[in-house]
Amino acid sequence: MRLVYFNGKYVPENEAKISIYDSALMFGDMVFEMTRSFNKIQFKLDEHLERLFDSIKFVQIPLKMTLNEMKKVCLETIEKNEPFFDKDDEHRLMINVSRGPLSIYKEVFDGILEPTVVISDFPLKWTVSGMGSLFDTGINAVIPSQRAIPSHLLEPKIKNRSRLHYLMANIEVSNWKGDNNWALLIDPDGFITEGTGDNFFMIKNNKIITPEPRNVLRGISREYIFQLAKELNIECIEKNIDAFDVITADEAFMTGTPFCMLPVTKLNGINVGNGKRGSIFNQLLIQWNENVGVNIEDQIKTWSSQTNQNKSESTTPYQFKN
Amino acid sequence: MRLVYFNGKYVPENEAKISIYDSALMFGDMVFEMTRSFNKIQFKLDEHLERLFDSIKFVQIPLKMTLNEMKKVCLETIEKNEPFFDKDDEHRLMINVSRGPLSIYKEVFDGILEPTVVISDFPLKWTVSGMGSLFDTGINAVIPSQRAIPSHLLEPKIKNRSRLHYLMANIEVSNWKGDNNWALLIDPDGFITEGTGDNFFMIKNNKIITPEPRNVLRGISREYIFQLAKELNIECIEKNIDAFDVITADEAFMTGTPFCMLPVTKLNGINVGNGKRGSIFNQLLIQWNENVGVNIEDQIKTWSSQTNQNKSESTTPYQFKN
Amino acid sequence: MRLVYFNGKYVPENEAKISIYDSALMFGDMVFEMTRSFNKIQFKLDEHLERLFDSIKFVQIPLKMTLNEMKKVCLETIEKNEPFFDKDDEHRLMINVSRGPLSIYKEVFDGILEPTVVISDFPLKWTVSGMGSLFDTGINAVIPSQRAIPSHLLEPKIKNRSRLHYLMANIEVSNWKGDNNWALLIDPDGFITEGTGDNFFMIKNNKIITPEPRNVLRGISREYIFQLAKELNIECIEKNIDAFDVITADEAFMTGTPFCMLPVTKLNGINVGNGKRGSIFNQLLIQWNENVGVNIEDQIKTWSSQTNQNKSESTTPYQFKN
């Protein structure tokens, strides 16, 4: 069975549990990262850890472990789990850090109160196995009634676990007719922000445009699109955009660590551009494939056919099921 | 060792843990209640459970357990734990319900995905042992920069675990000079809402006033104040109030399940009324004492002297420590 | 063929048309009323006309016709049309008033620029013939992403024709699974306002509650519920309410001139109360029936079975069809 790093020890995956008295559960007071590998090599692990340490700093968790120590543990965790992974599996790390148990419960923990650090390693395929067909059909991005919470009320740039509103958005969108519906939140000003675990991009006149990084998590894949665009000599900018901009765009897509990028072909059921996956999407994906030595689309499609999952339950990464 | 009900079993308190793949930890997707006893008898348990089931309904957790079944488990949990409680201890139940593990992890759970129900029983005294002196000094309510999140963005009337912003407010207030500082949040409209685990009341011209129940948890103790006021023939109303109203009020207080009620004598360091605990506070507390057969103030002061805790770390229930 | 009053003349219904140069079409600058009869007798015609003249005053249309003159024309229009109505038809008047053609087009109108007044009479049954089953199933009120426009930006208390956002809300809701979905808009503060042609009520602890009349049309049927409640000795109040309040209510319903009242049994697919039509709804409807001498539910159900309409296209009065 896979092993999970838990505050200095490795425990079986099904015993990787956090105390009900931990601040993580009492307040949703936990920050985290999800990473992935390409050909078993972690992608942008440093960037993920730097963002994690920014989150830790912002919520003021007095963590003693350094970034380098954590990186070592990440790699060790992968090493320990590789035997339990298939040959074609990729390693999806989940790194959770909380403040630890609240002080009024210290007696329960023999007086020892320290931050909680949990690092698990999970085959990426389970996260993305329902998404194969989305490369062809594209996502229908649906703007729910649930708004993104502005950053001054709850900071989305911190990758945190107080995300009930994301789940509520997913539930809401699950009521729409059709498959392939993913939530795309607007903030109270009406600006497009992000999905409930993914960043949004649109293309207009050969320019790649993504929302200003105010009320969104600044995704590592999002950053990578900037890099790919540079390599391809395509302009890529941050800008306030709204539903009208998306509907009159030429193409659109989502990015996320597990699936890298997926086309968005509709917004609220209305075609984005001509309602088909676009050419700049293709260029970016090909470049990404080349850079990492993996055909991302093929890999996910292969996993999708293997795992044979009920499609309706897996077209979004963290979907609510009715 | 105390025992915790966990999905049909009783486990030792230090093993009461929730999987890292549970929606509770992934999304802060857990609802809960905290109750207390007076003389070992649970207070308003039905009301707490009804509110819990409202929360469950709102976030759409497909729980099979009924309210009555849960009540039975609550009482059973207390019975099992009474041997580990001191004679003068009160039972503080914490009831947590989450949607359970996310479906992409079902393999880890042998394909069984069901809501998570955890009921723990904890001596109330540890929660309140630092609050004894506050009955005399009163709380200095501090309005932090962190605003309450409006209900349409994240519903505070659901007692939920996506509360990182409450912790951030507590951290902010911990930077103020002096002890006895508790956060009191205003919403983006500037209206007083609630503390980070307590409701607020003020008295003006012998009328008890509490914020409209829009952006607050509608506390069970809050409801009880309405009942006490009725018994005492004092008018008690809900109204939009702001900082000016509080500073020009005659008295103010906070309510919360663990401590029942505590005087608020200052707002941002400015005296509320004459800066002293007021007479309507006294009347309400005396009535409460009589109704439940416990001298609430004495009980907490006794615990405070017993537990000998460092005062600075315990004047708020879920305080952040610098 | 039915006749329509048009600025002093009666024209066949299919020639009741407004110039493309009329302010009504240039700016959506038209105010209106819809009324209905019970047993061919107009209901609350005075109240409708008073509201119309309030709208005219607010948008400053320099209408010369007085309220009494207009009433006379209304009754005359009905008289002229009665021959074209079935025995069991009811008269649904639609009264439109605009500022008339813009002055730059005066040449087209031989220099004569005057307000446009159009009064048409239409068999009520076509408006409500798809709603019969809703008395049994109830409406699923759906909160769309489209928000109500606050009154200081566009005054909903004026019954006006600048309502593209209402249509957009209807389109959005037509994407939800299931029949029986009606839009229920919240304003940017998150408060329940109204449907796109109907007012909302909920019942909690035997008290009837409807949103504060700020960002809603103050419906004549809405006012009538206050009267019925008085007759039945049930308290009926105006209050800010939100989705949580609705979901935890005991019952809910919508009111509108054509259908009078219909139960709301779900909000966003979640049961309101036990998800069934409630007893206070029944009491109000019975009282209404008695007062007007018509069994409203039976009448609509009869029409529904007669007209044999495709149910999916008619469960809302002004529904968008995909």
Place this chain on the structure above:
Amino acid sequence: MRLVYFNGKYVPENEAKISIYDSALMFGDMVFEMTRSFNKIQFKLDEHLERLFDSIKFVQIPLKMTLNEMKKVCLETIEKNEPFFDKDDEHRLMINVSRGPLSIYKEVFDGILEPTVVISDFPLKWTVSGMGSLFDTGINAVIPSQRAIPSHLLEPKIKNRSRLHYLMANIEVSNWKGDNNWALLIDPDGFITEGTGDNFFMIKNNKIITPEPRNVLRGISREYIFQLAKELNIECIEKNIDAFDVITADEAFMTGTPFCMLPVTKLNGINVGNGKRGSIFNQLLIQWNENVGVNIEDQIKTWSSQTNQNKSESTTPYQFKN
């Protein structure tokens, strides 16, 4: 008499009317364009039609006619009307598209429900004949109390007919002392948006600045200013601006299809710059004149002297008259 294209037929202008049961009149659910010619040649007709089809897409009107078909009809309409135009007249097309009659009225239309397309051709001079003197005095832009509606509530980038609030703004400004007052709306954030039918530009340090295209119609003339600026090698950017920026600007102007561009010399009665028409305005206008082969200012001044209109009623294109 001039002829108007109406759903496949040509009708006399004074019979170009839309049914009271059309969605255009029921909901303000109509999108439109206004174009103009220079020397009888349509200007930017393709751009206007592309924007119209974006509007149609956004509001989801199931129009069968293609852009090219519509263009043909536009040109045909002009051809048919040219005989009724004076030698020095220009052709102002107005193209209206609505969803057509609501389905509950289909019986009135013999069961045929289709979108409504109306294209009229009107001598431009009547729209602008009161504006001649404004080239000299400049406009006094007045910020009314009426705010622009943010795009997420009602999309101004759709050229639509739900514009009662624009008319209300015009009425409000008509109460100001003096002639030459045009409404210039700010949005609820206080940013300058647009007039009630025109876009706004200011110049500061030789840079042309226009509001971010969020809460404004993205005018075709507005776009043309960008092109002219490029030809003249003057920087032209989009930026959030407010009243302070305007008052401390060097120059300002409005653009609109009928009049092309007019100087703004005051804001709320305060001089913009030195309160005179500026040199960059002049450069742009000269370039525009050259590009289209018409002296725009002279043409309008000539019409103004010909038509002899009462100045006070025509200094704004769609002005409210007290």
Place this chain on the structure above:
Amino acid sequence: MRLVYFNGKYVPENEAKISIYDSALMFGDMVFEMTRSFNKIQFKLDEHLERLFDSIKFVQIPLKMTLNEMKKVCLETIEKNEPFFDKDDEHRLMINVSRGPLSIYKEVFDGILEPTVVISDFPLKWTVSGMGSLFDTGINAVIPSQRAIPSHLLEPKIKNRSRLHYLMANIEVSNWKGDNNWALLIDPDGFITEGTGDNFFMIKNNKIITPEPRNVLRGISREYIFQLAKELNIECIEKNIDAFDVITADEAFMTGTPFCMLPVTKLNGINVGNGKRGSIFNQLLIQWNENVGVNIEDQIKTWSSQTNQNKSESTTPYQFKN
């Protein structure tokens, strides 16, 4: 010459000046009251002083003088000035309190830094001499573009001197055609708040309604209307109201210390009710007259005819002059 109390001394009125280094001038950091007499007897002086001490408390001025001491000084000031007042003059006290000079300037003040207290006595007639005709014509309340600042940004319930926005509103309204225009501000939510020195009331169905006391100064005259209404057995309530409510009201009026009450007959030029002074206004004014033994209207009309002021410059108390 009249004498002004200034920090313990009496100085001639034209030497009543505050240092440029005083916090009053550096930050607008001064709170104040204006009172009036009837027949030379101060009206509600205690209430004014209580409100002043609330303001002092809120802005945390460390004033040593007590309320009673200040009252004594007020009366002494009147006594000293009575010789300079006409027989029919009334005493208008202005009481200003600031924090005093900023500490970095203490050297200039010989190291002595103390709050500044200034009490001046001025013949009331000069404040109201232009208002006589308004009792007949009524005020045209104009809603300017300038919004009231919400209380959480700048507390209007503190009678303070940071009121540049009030002056800006007055300037804006001075641009409207006609005399008799007074600014009536709405807050960013669109609710009626107050004038720039007066409170607003409307009457609907014999009920007196005034805005909720959130974003307004809670005027002493406003409070007195509640008392008069009680004496007259007319219901008087606080409620959120907007422009539509005012236009459809039966009557409206303003209150202010200098003029007591004045009818509002128009809003933005639209009649309130029938556009005439109303009967409840009359009842309230008669009662007020009786209670204080002064015919308020006659007194002001007499002063107006005496002082012979240019009407246009004095119809508002602190009017901006173009």
Place this chain on the structure above:
Amino acid sequence: MRLVYFNGKYVPENEAKISIYDSALMFGDMVFEMTRSFNKIQFKLDEHLERLFDSIKFVQIPLKMTLNEMKKVCLETIEKNEPFFDKDDEHRLMINVSRGPLSIYKEVFDGILEPTVVISDFPLKWTVSGMGSLFDTGINAVIPSQRAIPSHLLEPKIKNRSRLHYLMANIEVSNWKGDNNWALLIDPDGFITEGTGDNFFMIKNNKIITPEPRNVLRGISREYIFQLAKELNIECIEKNIDAFDVITADEAFMTGTPFCMLPVTKLNGINVGNGKRGSIFNQLLIQWNENVGVNIEDQIKTWSSQTNQNKSESTTPYQFKN
């Protein structure tokens, strides 16, 4: 004794006072500038005066004095005061302009109502003498609950005296533990704006970033940073930033006329970057020193040691003292 220019005369500094009937005191209706010298030479005096005249224009003070006349008076004031300045003193001018006394008080001023112009000259050292140590420790910028008022409600780009909210922010921050706390306001959207008398900059990846100049005073020192950055070939841009951006920045600093620039090493007690003064700060300061021929840091540190002030009362320029 130092002399102050006052409406055409020179008066001793302690007699530089403004009438209580001046609009400056009645409404906070005064605009101003503060300048400083380097080696007795005024710095950017023209820019300060231009900004002042923009302020005068915006608030519409009918000042007759021209910019050049005012400049002459400024220089004359310095000349007259130089004898009272130490050799190493710098001249800090404060220029105040108000509308003058309100017209109802004209009798007090012999009927002469004219704008008030006051120019004082003060040794700069008193303003900055407590700031010496901040060059080493850096400022802890604290975001108070008090929000910046958005520009459409009260224009901060006008350097005006209605700034009670700035003082309230200072009072609030004075309650924080530790010295070195300066208020840094966010606006209601959560964007960083400015301090209560200083502008904010941060550095990220060698790029200097300062808030968009919407809700801030556009400081002369702020402008100078752009110039210095250009000289040093460092990119310097305006951008919306929030607390997260600051905490994850590399460096930060404040600018203000008296102290030029000071490092910000913490935000709400959290390190900005590594919590130390940064290298780009140093480059900018060195360049500034060179350009003006004064070692700014040394000058202030020298004054700080000379004046021997209580540190706690002088670390902010206009600090509130508890």
